[in-house]
Amino acid sequence: xxxxxxxRLALATIVLxxxxxxxxxxxxxxxxxxxxxxxxxxxxxxxxxxxxxVVYSVWDVEHIVAILGxxxxxxxxxxxxxxxxxxxxxxxRVVTEFQAGRASVDAILSDNAPPVIRAAGxxxxxxxxxxxxxxxxxxxxxxxxxxxxxxxxxxxxxxPADLPKGWxxxxxxxxxxNVALDDPMRAGPLSTQLAxxxxxxxxxxxxxxxxxxxxxxxxPVHKSTSAMFRLLISGEYAVGEPALLHDVVEEKEKGSPIxxxxxxxxxxxxxYAGIYAKAAHPNAARLLAEWLISKEGxxxxxxxxxxxxxxxxxxxxxxxxxxxKGTKAIAVNDKTFLEDPKKWLDTNVKxxxxx
Amino acid sequence: MIVLFRSFTTGRLGAVVAFxxxxxxxxFTDPEILPMINNSILYAAGSAxxxxxxGAMLAWIVARTNTPGRALVELMPLYxxxxxxxxxxxxxxxxxxxxxxxxNGFLRENFGIQQLVFNAFTLPAMIWVFGLACVPLxxxxxxxVFLSFDPSLEESxxxxxxxxxxxxxxxxxxxxxxxxxxxxxLNFLRGLRSFETPVLQGSPGGINVFVAKVYDSMSVEYNPxxxxxxxxxxxxxxxxxxxxxxxxxxxxxxxxxxxxxxxxVKIIDIGKWKYAAFLAVFTYFLVGIAIPFVVLxxxxxxxYYDYDTFMTFPANIVLSxxxxxxxxxxxxxxxxxSLILSVIIAVVTVLSGIIMAFTIYRTKVYGGKVFEFIGTxxxxxxxxxxxxxxxxxxxGTPLYNTLWALGLGLFIAYFPYALRNxxxxxxxxxxxxxxAAWVHGARWRHVFFQVTLPLLKPTVAGxxxxxxxxxxxxxxxAVLLVAPGNEYGPVTLFEYFRVGQWAEAAAGGVxxxxxxxxxxxxxxxxxxxxxxx
Numbered sequence: 111x112x113x114x115x116x117x118r119l120a121l122a123t124i125v126l127x128x129x130x131x132x133x134x135x136x137x138x139x140x141x142x143x144x145x146x147x148x149x150x151x152x153x154x155x156x157x158x159x160x161x162x163x164v165v166y167s168v169w170d171v172e173h174i175v176a177i178l179g180x181x182x183x184x185x186x187x188x189x190x191x192x193x194x195x196x197x198x199x200x201x202x203r204v205v206t207e208f209q210a211g212r213a214s215v216d217a218i219l220s221d222n223a224p225p226v227i228r229a230a231g232x233x234x235x236x237x238x239x240x241x242x243x244x245x246x247x248x249x250x251x252x253x254x255x256x257x258x259x260x261x262x263x264x265x266x267x268x269x270p271a272d273l274p275k276g277w278x279x280x281x282x283x284x285x286x287x288n289v290a291l292d293d294p295m296r297a298g299p300l301s302t303q304l305a306x307x308x309x310x311x312x313x314x315x316x317x318x319x320x321x322x323x324x325x326x327x328x329x330p331v332h333k334s335t336s337a338m339f340r341l342l343i344s345g346e347y348a349v350g351e352p353a354l355l356h357d358v359v360e361e362k363e364k365g366s367p368i369x370x371x372x373x374x375x376x377x378x379x380x381x382y383a384g385i386y387a388k389a390a391h392p393n394a395a396r397l398l399a400e401w402l403i404s405k406e407g408x409x410x411x412x413x414x415x416x417x418x419x420x421x422x423x424x425x426x427x428x429x430x431x432x433x434x435k436g437t438k439a440i441a442v443n444d445k446t447f448l449e450d451p452k453k454w455l456d457t458n459v460k461x462x463x464x465x
Numbered sequence: 466m467i468v469l470f471r472s473f474t475t476g477r478l479g480a481v482v483a484f485x486x487x488x489x490x491x492x493f494t495d496p497e498i499l500p501m502i503n504n505s506i507l508y509a510a511g512s513a514x515x516x517x518x519x520g521a522m523l524a525w526i527v528a529r530t531n532t533p534g535r536a537l538v539e540l541m542p543l544y545x546x547x548x549x550x551x552x553x554x555x556x557x558x559x560x561x562x563x564x565x566x567x568x569n570g571f572l573r574e575n576f577g578i579q580q581l582v583f584n585a586f587t588l589p590a591m592i593w594v595f596g597l598a599c600v601p602l603x604x605x606x607x608x609x610v611f612l613s614f615d616p617s618l619e620e621s622x623x624x625x626x627x628x629x630x631x632x633x634x635x636x637x638x639x640x641x642x643x644x645x646x647x648x649x650x651l652n653f654l655r656g657l658r659s660f661e662t663p664v665l666q667g668s669p670g671g672i673n674v675f676v677a678k679v680y681d682s683m684s685v686e687y688n689p690x691x692x693x694x695x696x697x698x699x700x701x702x703x704x705x706x707x708x709x710x711x712x713x714x715x716x717x718x719x720x721x722x723x724x725x726x727x728x729x730v731k732i733i734d735i736g737k738w739k740y741a742a743f744l745a746v747f748t749y750f751l752v753g754i755a756i757p758f759v760v761l762x763x764x765x766x767x768x769y770y771d772y773d774t775f776m777t778f779p780a781n782i783v784l785s786x787x788x789x790x791x792x793x794x795x796x797x798x799x800x801x802x803s804l805i806l807s808v809i810i811a812v813v814t815v816l817s818g819i820i821m822a823f824t825i826y827r828t829k830v831y832g833g834k835v836f837e838f839i840g841t842x843x844x845x846x847x848x849x850x851x852x853x854x855x856x857x858x859x860x861g862t863p864l865y866n867t868l869w870a871l872g873l874g875l876f877i878a879y880f881p882y883a884l885r886n887x888x889x890x891x892x893x894x895x896x897x898x899x900x901a902a903w904v905h906g907a908r909w910r911h912v913f914f915q916v917t918l919p920l921l922k923p924t925v926a927g928x929x930x931x932x933x934x935x936x937x938x939x940x941x942x943a944v945l946l947v948a949p950g951n952e953y954g955p956v957t958l959f960e961y962f963r964v965g966q967w968a969e970a971a972a973g974g975v976x977x978x979x980x981x982x983x984x985x986x987x988x989x990x991x992x993x994x995x996x997x998x
Contacts, residue, residue, distance in 0.1 A: 164949045175794040191950035198684035202853055203945050205687075210860040214949070226687055266771070293668065297685040330586065330669035333677070336965020337665050341558075344565035345771045364785075366769040452686035 145239040146404045153400065156393035158187045163394035165192045166200050167219035173414040174219070180410045181398060188394050197223045204386065208232035213388045217395035221257050222297070224384035225448035234387045236396055240403045243420050246380045246441060254402035255381035256417040258355035258429065258439070259299055261374035265367040267348035276374045277307070280351050281323025290338045290347035291324060293331040294459055297451035299352050304459055305447035306377045306440045321462040324351070343368055352377070356415050356427045376429055378439045381419070467854045472693035488694035498675065502698065505675040508591055508663070509656025515596030517649040520603020521641065523746060525633065528611035530735050532742040541746050545753035546601035546931065547981045549938050550594075551661045552974045555967055556757030557594045558665060559770060561585035567760070570772035586670030595662045597753055599652040605931050606648035606886055609923035610641045610893050616731035629735050640893075647889030650710045651882065654703050654844045675699070679847045689853055696850050703845035707838055758978070765971035786972035790961075802951065804984065806868065807936040810875045815928045817876075818883025819921060822891045823913055827899055837888065844881040848941030851878065856945045866948035878942040879932045886931075890924040891917065934981070 157163070163181075167174050171194050178190040193215075195203065200223040207214045208230065218224050218233075227233055228250065235250035246253045261277060267288070274280050280289060292300035308317050329347075332338035339357060342350040343366045353368075355376060361368050383399035385392060401407045408418045412425040424431065429439055447454040472488055492498065523542040532538050560567050561583040572578040584590060618640065622632040638645070663674040675698065682692035735742060763778050764770050765786050774781065790796065821840055825833040843851055855874045856865075864870045894917065902912045918925075961970035 166949070171795055172789075172793060193947060193949040195944050196684075198680075198687065199944050201687050202683065202689065203856070206853065206856055206860060212860065212865070214866060295685075296681065330671060333664045333668040334965065337558075338669075340770070340965060340967050341562065341565065341669075343769055343771065344559070344562065346562050346565040361769065364768045367771065452688075455685070 144243075144404075146400060149239045149400055150397060150404070153393050153397040154185055157185065157391065157397045160391040160394050161187065162189045162191070162391050163217070163398060164215050164391070165190065165217050165219055165398070166204065166215045167192060167194055168197055168200060168221065168223065169194070169219060169416070170414075173416060176414050177402070177410055181401060181407075184401065184406065185397065188397075197221070201226050204232055205230045208386075208388060211388065213386075213390040215386045216389040216391045217398050218384040218386060219254070219381070220384075221379055221381045222451075224251055224382040226450075227384060229449040232387050234385045234389065234392065236385045236399065238400060238403055240400065240420075244403065245419055245421055245439075246378060248380060248382065251380075251382040251384045252399040252403060253380040253419045254383045254399060254407070255411055256419050257379040257381055258417050258427070259303055259352040259377040259379070260355050260358055260432075261371040262342065262350040262353040262358055262368055263371055264342055264345055264348050264350075265369050267345055267367075273371050274349065274374070276371075277303070277351075278320055278323070280349060281320060281327065283326070285349055286327050287329060288348035289327055289329050290342045290350045291327065291329050291331050292335050292338060292351065293333050294321070294324070294463055295455055296333055297455065298333075299335055299354070301451065301455055301459065302379055302442050302447075303352055303377050305444045305454060306442045308458060309442075309444050310440050317458075318462050321459060325463055355429075355432060356417055359427050359432065360415055370432060372433055372437075375437055376433065376439045377442065378429075379442045381416075467857050469693065469697070471690050471854075471857075472697055474690045488688075488691045489697070491691060492694045492698065495678070497673075498678065498698070501673050501675040501678065502702075504588070504667075504672055505657055506702075507588060508595070508667075508672075508674060509653045509659075511588075511592035512595040512599050512656045513649050513652035515592060516599020516652050517603035517606075517645060519596070519749065520600045520605075520648065521607045521638070521645055523600070523749060524604050524607035524611050525637065525641075526742045526746055528608055529633075529637070529731070529733050530739060530742055531732050532735075532739045532746065534743060538743065538746050541750040542600070542604045542753075543930075544750070544982070545597070546605075546934055547978055547985070548754050548757065549974070549977075550598040550659075551665075552761060552970075553594055553598055553757050554661055554665050555970065556760045557590070558585045559760055559764065559775075560756070561590055565772055567772065567775060570776075574776075584670070586666055586672075588667075588670075588672055591662050591666045591672065594666065595656060595659060599655065600749065600753060602652055602655075602882075602931065603645075603648045605927035606644050606651075606889055607641055609890055609921075609927060610644045611637070612923050613893065613920065619731065619733075629733050630738070632733075643892040644889035646710050647885045650706045651844070651885050653706055654841075654881075657699055657702060658845070658847045660847070676847055679850060683850070689850070692847075692850055696846055699847070700842065700845040703842065704838065707841055711834060711837070758975075761971040761974055764968055765975055767968070769968065786968045787976070789969055790973045790976060800980070803937050806872060806875070807933050810872060810879065810936045811929045811933040814876055814879045814883045814932055815887075815925055818880060818885075818928070819887040819891075819918065819925070820913070821884055822887035823917055826888065826891045827896070827912070827917070828909065837884070840884040841881045843877050848878070852942050852945040855942075859946075868948075868951065871943055871946045871948075871951075874942055874946045875936050875939060878939070879936060882932055882935070883928055886924060886928045887921065890921055894920050930985070937981075938977075 163178075165174065165178065169177075174192045174194060178192060182188060182190050193203075197220060200218060200220055204215060204218060204223075204227050218227060224233060233251060236252065237249045238244070238247075238252040241247045241249075244253055246256065261274065261280070263273060274282065274285065292298045294300045294304060304317075304321065307320065311317055332341075335353075338347075339350060339353050341347060342353070343361060345367075349371075355370075358368055358370060383395070383402055385395045385399065389395050402411065403420060405420070405423070408420045408423050412418055412423070412427070415427060417427045418425050426432075429437060442448070444454065473484055473486065520542075526532050527539055527542065558566075561569075563569060563581040563584045563586070566583055566585065568583045569581055572582055619632050619636055622636045627635065658676050660676055660680060663672070663677060667674060668677075675695075679692045679695045679699075682688050682695055763775060766782050766784070767774050767778055768781065768783050818840075821836060824830050825837050830836075846854070852874065855870070855877065859865045859870045859873070864873070898916055898920070899912050902916050907915070961967075961973050
């Protein structure tokens with residue numbers, strides 16, 4: 111049963127349609143009329159009968175509470191509950207509940223976990239009616255926010271003239287000993303970035319040169335990106351490979367000596383609202399996903415510092431705001447990496463990194 | 466059993482494909498595991514030796530010597546227990562980081578020493594930080610033993626011409642050997658499965674420990690079967706450690722110091738050494754809590770950490786980190802729930818541990834030692850693997866997604882501490898006290914409640930204190946068992962550690978420590994809890 115569902119979902123998601131149109135395209139003229147109002151009233155009527163919504167999320171508790179609070183205010187009569195865990199904990203819990211036939215959760219808000227859960231057959235495919243408004247679109251799971259990776263540097267340690275020009279320039283030996291590097295073998299941000307480059311470049315020699323160049327820096331690798339980011343701010347390192355845009359924006363607001371290398375294009379990864387295959391309240395889950403993509407939902411996400419997934423949505427964490435006009439983001443859409451990072455890393459990175 | 470069963474299943478994401486030994490073949494043909502096991506053993510044994518040794522020394526000073534400032538000396542070794550290991554990790558990284566650390570910065574700025582003297586990302590630094598986190602357990606295990614010592618043994622040594630220090634080394638410490646070994650084994654097992662110090666300090670220095678394999682299996686490969694097979698190596702190491710303990714204490718009567726002959730604690734005059742002893746306790750207080758705590762207080766009050774900003778304090782104070790923590794949505798509810806549950810768990814677990822230790826060492830139940838192994842086994846499992854096993858065990862029952870399941874999980878996670886603590890202490894009580902009761906017609910419950918339990922009073926107080934403190938900050942074992950909508954644990958305070966916001970984490974940590982110090986002090990006053998007889 112599980113395998114059958116898995117195959118069906120795999121077929122349904124063979125093509126991850128990626129629609130990228132960064133660069134400040136205005137929403138108005140070319141965008142179709144907003145289908146949200148129609149679908150939301152239909153879903154709300156059903157969701158109100160269900161009366162409840164349970165969300166599992168990797169996001170900060172403060173953020174989840176603020177988002178669910180705004181949702182409940184907008185849609186009275188739907189009681190919301192949440193559980194927060196890290197991605198491996200979310201995958202473990204959802205898959206275990208799925209195999210036991212439990213209807214414990216309705217929606218999963220996360221980045222890395224939903225594709226893996228989908229591969230286990232525990233996600234019910236749902237395509238948002240607002241797909242034309244999205245920067246990244248997946249036909250089986252609504253992309254409600256984005257994880258945006260950036261190349262960053264400590265402004266006290268590096269002068270603008272000495273900055274790397276792009277991602278590949280980080281491998282320049284002059285940065286030896288000064289780069290904070292995420293562990294490329296742990297399915298963290300750096301491996302996500304490598305999956306994006308491999309797909310973008312379609313040039314094995316270039317990819318190998320980049321990975322071996324990082325290795326040749328001889329710098330420590332970190333298994334905790336957040337600890338690595340703190341050490342970058344503290345001055346232990348001069349360059350961070352990579353950091354998350356919303357962290358950089360938040361730290362800059364505090365006055366931390368940190369900034370973006372704006373010539374290195376950002377790497378974008380979807381943050382999904384996956385609908386659980388055995389959800390007891392599927393309409394409430396779909397309503398949450400649609401509302402999060404709507405202008406109101408995106409504004410709520412922005413209010414807690416989360417990146418918007420909607421085209422043309424202006425916020426302090428949007429690419430248009432943080433990078434020069436015309437910057438093209440690089441998307442992560444390698445299906446093997448998304449659903450089985452270990453397999454992808456063993457095939458593409460391990461021979462270069464450990465060889 | 467459930468967890469071990471999973472190790473023989475292949476497939477990904479729990480979709481069982483076959484029942485075979487494929488996971489074990491992968492584990493034992495992995496070329497990386499030998500150096501990793503080597504690092505793990507060095508790290509765990511080094512930390513356990515440092516922590517337990519220091520804990521024993523402090524317990525002896527507090528319990529048996531005429532060190533000045535007794536009221537202060539009694540309390541100083543206890544306060545560091547309240548500080549979670551991850552808070553110490555962060556504080557020591559800020560102190561010892563090669564380029565940005567406070568100590569290297571201070572030497573550079575004030576003495577012109579450009580050489581990087583300290584490095585947080587080395588094995589000795591890892592042992593130092595985790596070893597300090599092991600001291601409280603050693604202290605709490607050894608303190609009751611030193612407090613309940615039969616003085617006639619030491620008096621015999623004095624009569625034979627032995628000096629105080631010689632008596633301590635030749636008589637006192639050897640007699641405390643079972644409790645020492647019990648604490649050492651526990652600290653060693655904690656070290657084997659600990660993940661925060663290796664992640665934060667080990668991986669940047671290229672020091673990879675074995676438990677990282679377990680976590681990679683779960684977080685990169687999402688393969689609980691493989692994670693469990695890797696955990697089996699930890700189980701083997703745990704069994705070996707326990708076998709070592711059982712063999713070393715097999716003639717338990719030799720270590721009995723509480724007998725029917727006499728019962729009064731003798732304070733030893735250690736002469737001028739008493740000032741050195743005070744200095745030792747005070748130094749531990751400084752490095753164990755005062756210095757890391759001060760670092761965290763400063764970090765919680767400045768906009769961000771780097772050496773210059775740190776040294777500019779207090780001219781740059783901000784309160785935003787505290788405001789954020791206090792306004793966190795689960796601040797009150799999470800703390801309230803975990804306070805209540807932790808008190809219940811501590812009481813139930815400690816009593817159960819004593820009953821099992823009593824059964825093993827004081828009754829003739831067949832296979833008592835097997836119970837000891839089984840009771841200690843949960844400590845061999847990394848928290849996420851143990852948590853998964855518990856979820857699978859209860860998911861088909863009405864207990865799932867209730868507080869009962871969470872309580873059961875915490876009970877299983879902390880039972881080894883209660884059992885090892887009680888075992889070490891019961892071995893020190895001579896059987897003649899029980900036998901006297903048996904001879905007078907007492908039943909087992911009379912022996913247990915009227916003879917053994919009163920003699921274990923300081924042990925009970927220490928174990929209750931320790932398990933309460935550990936349970937209240939538990940996130941890893943509890944995480945899969947917490948029902949949606951039920952806040953548990955000081956989520957507010959530890960979420961910031963999990964997401965790496967060190968300034969907010971430091972603010973949360975300061976608030977958490979103040980709350981804990983207040984609640985422990987109130988409990989000590991209201992319930993008249995003493996760590997002595």
